[in-house]
Amino acid sequence: MRGVASGAAPLPAWLAEPEPAYEPPRDRDGFLRRNALSLASMLTVFRTPACPEGPIDRMLARVSPVLRLMGTIVCVGCVSAARNMAFVWVALAATLVVLASRPARRILSVARPALVVALLAALVNVPAVFLGSPSAPVRVLMKSFVTVTIVLGLSNTVQTERLFGALASLHVPSHVVLVCDLAIRDLALVGQVATSLNEALACRSIGHAADKSLGTAGVLGMTFVKASELARRQSDAMACRGFDGTFSVERERVITPAGIAYLVALACAVICFVYLEGAVA
Amino acid sequence: MSLGTKAGDEALVVFDHVGFAYADRDGATSVALDDVSFSVAAGECVALVGPNGCGKSTALRLLAGLDEPDAGEVRFDGEAITAARMADQAFAKRLHKRVGLVFQDPDTQLFCPTVRDEVAFGPRQMGMGGDELEGRVADTLALFGIEGLAHRAPYHLSGGEKRKVAMACVVSCAPEVLVCDEPTNALDEDSVAEVTGFLKAFVAAGRTVLLTTHQADVVSALGAREVRMDKSHRVVR
Numbered sequence: 278m279r280g281v282a283s284g285a286a287p288l289p290a291w292l293a294e295p296e297p298a299y300e301p302p303r304d305r306d307g308f309l310r311r312n313a314l315s316l317a318s319m320l321t322v323f324r325t326p327a328c329p330e331g332p333i334d335r336m337l338a339r340v341s342p343v344l345r346l347m348g349t350i351v352c353v354g355c356v357s358a359a360r361n362m363a364f365v366w367v368a369l370a371a372t373l374v375v376l377a378s379r380p381a382r383r384i385l386s387v388a389r390p391a392l393v394v395a396l397l398a399a400l401v402n403v404p405a406v407f408l409g410s411p412s413a414p415v416r417v418l419m420k421s422f423v424t425v426t427i428v429l430g431l432s433n434t435v436q437t438e439r440l441f442g443a444l445a446s447l448h449v450p451s452h453v454v455l456v457c458d459l460a461i462r463d464l465a466l467v468g469q470v471a472t473s474l475n476e477a478l479a480c481r482s483i484g485h486a487a488d489k490s491l492g493t494a495g496v497l498g499m500t501f502v503k504a505s506e507l508a509r510r511q512s513d514a515m516a517c518r519g520f521d522g523t524f525s526v527e528r529e530r531v532i533t534p535a536g537i538a539y540l541v542a543l544a545c546a547v548i549c550f551v552y553l554e555g556a557v558a
Numbered sequence: 559m560s561l562g563t564k565a566g567d568e569a570l571v572v573f574d575h576v577g578f579a580y581a582d583r584d585g586a587t588s589v590a591l592d593d594v595s596f597s598v599a600a601g602e603c604v605a606l607v608g609p610n611g612c613g614k615s616t617a618l619r620l621l622a623g624l625d626e627p628d629a630g631e632v633r634f635d636g637e638a639i640t641a642a643r644m645a646d647q648a649f650a651k652r653l654h655k656r657v658g659l660v661f662q663d664p665d666t667q668l669f670c671p672t673v674r675d676e677v678a679f680g681p682r683q684m685g686m687g688g689d690e691l692e693g694r695v696a697d698t699l700a701l702f703g704i705e706g707l708a709h710r711a712p713y714h715l716s717g718g719e720k721r722k723v724a725m726a727c728v729v730s731c732a733p734e735v736l737v738c739d740e741p742t743n744a745l746d747e748d749s750v751a752e753v754t755g756f757l758k759a760f761v762a763a764g765r766t767v768l769l770t771t772h773q774a775d776v777v778s779a780l781g782a783r784e785v786r787m788d789k790s791h792r793v794v795r
Contacts (some may be wrong), residue, residue, distance in 0.1 A: 286606055287765050288701070288757070288760070289694075289697035289698075289701065291694060291697070292697075292701075292729070292732050292760075292763060292765075293700070293734055293763045295764070296732055299652060299655045299656070300648075300649075300652075301648055301651035301652055301655065301684075302649070302653075302684075302685055367657065384689075438585075470665075470666055472664070473661065473666030473667075474666050474667075474669055476624050476670065477661060477666060477667040477668075477669065479624075479650075479654070479659075480622055480624070480654050480659050481654070481680055481683070481727070481728075481731075482651065482654070482683060482686060483651045483652075483654045483655040483680055483683050483684060483731060484651060484655075484683035484684045485683060485685065486682075486683055487682075491670070491675075491679075492669065492679075495669030495670050495671070496669050498669070499665075499668070499669045499713070501646050502713055
């Protein structure tokens with residue numbers, strides 16, 4: 278045995294004796310580090326299980342995910358295609374009612390990203406004001422907010438497994454569903470790895486890095502290596518558990534009382550859309 | 559500025575009625591630490607022991623400034639470690655120089671192409687170069703008996719070797735406090751003896767060790783003071 282454990286090798290002088298007070302050299306890596314860390318931690322949200330809270334979400338939870346998925350696609354399509362702002366106002370009002378029925382932290386978790394996306398979309402459309410379309414930014418802002426809120430509402434309140442079951446019910450090939458399922462799981466794990474690596478980099482960045490790329494490239498490289506390792510291990514584990522290429526997901530009943538009520542509400546939304554669009558035409 | 563000098567008679571590391579809970583994206587929380595208080599004097603070796611999930615690793619993260627307590631204070635050398643203080647880069651770098659954290663999973667701590675680069679990363683950041691840097695890297699590799707791995711990629715090493723490299727890359731910065739999260743996990747007997755031997759020598763040199771472990775024999779081998787936590791996320795009196 279070698280090293281200090283053998284009792285033969287004493288600590289080197291720089292470790293055995295106290296050092297003078299350390300004053301770190303100035304560096305400008307804070308921005309890069311903070312952003313890398315927040316990007317990595319964003320991926321970890323995929324591991325959070327969806328859980329319906331609030332009276333409306335609890336009612337919606339009884340609806341088959343197939344219908345929820347189809348309903349979301351229809352609503353997003355109608356809002357995006359609407360030329361009559363009255364329909365967007367109606368959709369916004371309905372969205373806000375659903376949002377308001379949730380606990381405050383749920384409202385924040387949906388409203389914050391929806392607002393950021395909506396504001397960015399509006400910002401991109403500001404030049405349209407000077408090109409003869411003064412209402413474009415407001416229209417885009419409202420449409421973006423409503424569509425992002427609807428999609429986030431679905432992802433926050435329907436478990437991923439149920440959503441994949443819905444995809445299978447819509448006759449999406451099982452290998453596509455499998456890839457989606459694995460991708461979501463692995464994204465969360467890779468996010469955790471990247472977060473830990475960035476934290477380690479922060480802990481070890483105690484001074485000035487002449488070559489900024491060394492740490493960042495190392496973190497990216499290790500994240501890639503770990504991602505491929507995770508995929509390989511997952512594949513080995515599935516083979517060991519007798520996976521034969523068939524990915525079966527639990528399918529739920531589509532036509533239930535809650536499902537019928539949901540379809541009626543959806544039909545009303547579509548009629549409202551057609552009627553208001555007809556008024557424009 | 560701060561973190562440069564000793565503050566009065568207070569212990570070097572102080573957890574003062576610390577509470578912390580992890581929050582998910584919806585704000586739902588799970589408690590990790592509940593009113594935890596203990597201290598570590600300079601030159602002391604303290605082992606945080608307790609069952610899985612009782613908050614040991616979280617306590618170490620708070621000391622390294624990776625998270626901020628929801629209640630109470632974590633103080634190092636008399637100064638509270640808060641998010642606001644950690645936003646000051648000079649403070650954060652000084653803290654990380656003085657408090658070296660060895661992560662539980664070495665795979666998430668090692669990111670350089672070779673072991674030599676890993677060990678040189680910290681000293682190079684401190685402004686070392688040339689013979690001084692080479693000397694420090696050689697000393698550190700010899701300290702852990704890993705000279706033969708110098709040009710290997712950390713990713714390709716065995717679990718025990720990775721753990722030693724992870725410790726070596728923190729020790730090369732000569733931290734005053736070595737904070738180790740389960741340093742002897744998954745190590746064979748010889749490697750455990752090597753690591754405990756190093757930690758004893760480190761403490762004998764007047765430096766401080768705070769570690770978490772499940773292994774009672776490691777605590778007794780180190781002669782460490784035990785701070786026991788339980789499932790209620792509190793320190794057992």
